[in-house]
Amino acid sequence: MSELDAFREDTRQWLEANCPESMRTVGRREDMVAPGRNQKFPSDDARIWFERMRDKGWTCPEFPSEYGGGGLDAAKAKVLRQEMQRLKCRAPLSDLGISMLGPALLEFGSEAQKAEHIPRIVRGEIRWCQGYSEPGAGSDLASVQCRAEDKGDHYLVNGTKIWTSFATESDWIFCLVRTDPDAPKRDGISFLLIDMETPGISIAPIQLISGDSEFCQVFFEDVKVPKKNMVYEANKGWTVAKGLLKHERKMISELSQDFIGGTLTLRQAADEYLGYDKNGKLKEPGLRAAITRHEMNMRAIELTAYRAHLEGLAGEPDSRIPLIMKYVSTTEFQVKDELMTELLGYRGLGWDDAYFSEEELKSSRSLLFNKSLTIAGGTNEVQLNIIAKRALDLPES
Ligand SMILES: Cc1cc2nc3c(=O)[nH]c(=O)nc-3n(C[C@H](O)[C@H](O)[C@H](O)COP(=O)(O)OP(=O)(O)OC[C@H]3O[C@@H](n4cnc5c(N)ncnc54)[C@H](O)[C@@H]3O)c2cc1C
Secondary structure (H helix, E strand, C coil): CCHHHHHHHHHHHHHHHHCCHHHCCCCCHHHCCCCCCCCCCCCHHHHHHHHHHHHCCCCCCCCCHHHCCCCCCHHHHHHHHHHHHHHCCCCCCCCHHHHHHHHHHHHHCCHHHHHHHHHHHHCCCCCEEEECCECCECCCHHHCCCEEEECCCEEEEEEEECCCCCHHHCCEEEEEEECCCCCCHHHHEEEEEEECCCCCEEEEECCCCCCCCCCEEEEEEEEEEEHHHEECCCCCHHHHHHHHHHHHHHHHHCCCHHHHHCCCCHHHHHHHHHCECCCCCECCHHHHHHHHHHHHHHHHHHHHHHHHHHHHHCCCCCCHHHHHHHHHHHHHHHHHHHHHHHHHHHHHHCCCCCCCCHHHHHHHHHHHHHHHHHCCCCCHHHHHHHHHHHHCCCCCC
16 A cells, blocks of 8 residues: 555544544535634534644644644645545634745745744634735735834834725734835835734724625734734745735635535536426526536636646646636636526525525525635736736737
């Protein structure tokens, strides 16, 4: 038996023995376990599952074991993911620290920063939020104006960040700040880690049409940030920002459809809600063609991701693939939602009425939630500009 096969066998047995039964079902967004100083668990099983995975370092399987992570290489981490998917195990912990900041710190952080922050991310002690966007800097992120002045032993931060997801519930924020207003815009930006309990920070939740308010605007007024909290070098924050965005886009393109959209597949919905003609074909030829096209596209995305994975293992990664994956995946997620809504008809338009099944309600929520995926982490139009320039080498117009 190869080492990888043995690892698969052990992992399978461990998951079977340790993942509580109720954690082997598709969770709703509200079932997600978030970290933090005031961490709360949606159930006892969620806590037990989190603690068992944390103790193995499998909240962050690929982080180095010296910082408490699982220390798995890419091949073993993939086996773990596959075995978790096989049992339908939920993620034990979800946070921007795991998917975005941690990998960026491992690449750009100092030894002291890694030692301070990575173990706390693995152990779920700190919840992180992202302070990139500003009222005048979204797609044109390099226009950030939030200012950090060098005051000798600390930076003094003044300005604002917007669309900061879950800022009210987060403990720390990673921020892009302007440290040299006179330099060309990308050369005057730095990357700062800021404790949200620092005096001078205030947060205003932004009410959404759905009634939720996961978005916030964060205000900084004379906020003192120790110099040790600057990642990489002063005025080189754009390099860190780009590195982190790669992880953000990968995370968005890999978001589980099950998590957002329920387990109902288009084929099951076609069976149940549309039916077949006397030749055994779906009643609507247009929908039949569209579903087939979507399934082929999803298969192509899956195979491309697998090819990228193998090329990475072979030390020959194709840098164009990550550029296209967020665009194609999020676009196809939305295609699936539209097709599902068409198949479900009026039953795909429920919000919270007991008249609708749980799967039907998940479908309508997915339709609305997934609209945000082609905006968050860089809009599709901007992604297309990047693909045209860096993947296809097209001339600028
Ligand atoms: C669900 C969600 C969560 C988010 N969470 C966070 C967070 O936690 N922290 C954070 O910092 N930000 C967050 N954001 C903000 C997100 O990064 C921005 O919304 C995004 O970068 C777009 O910026 P904008 O909203 O300012 O739109 P704009 O940049 O104002 O764009 C408006 C429109 O113009 C188009 N456009 C702009 N420039 C070009 C161009 N050069 N070529 C073609 N078209 C163009 C865009 O595609 C878009 O359609 C989140 C957004 C969403 C939807």
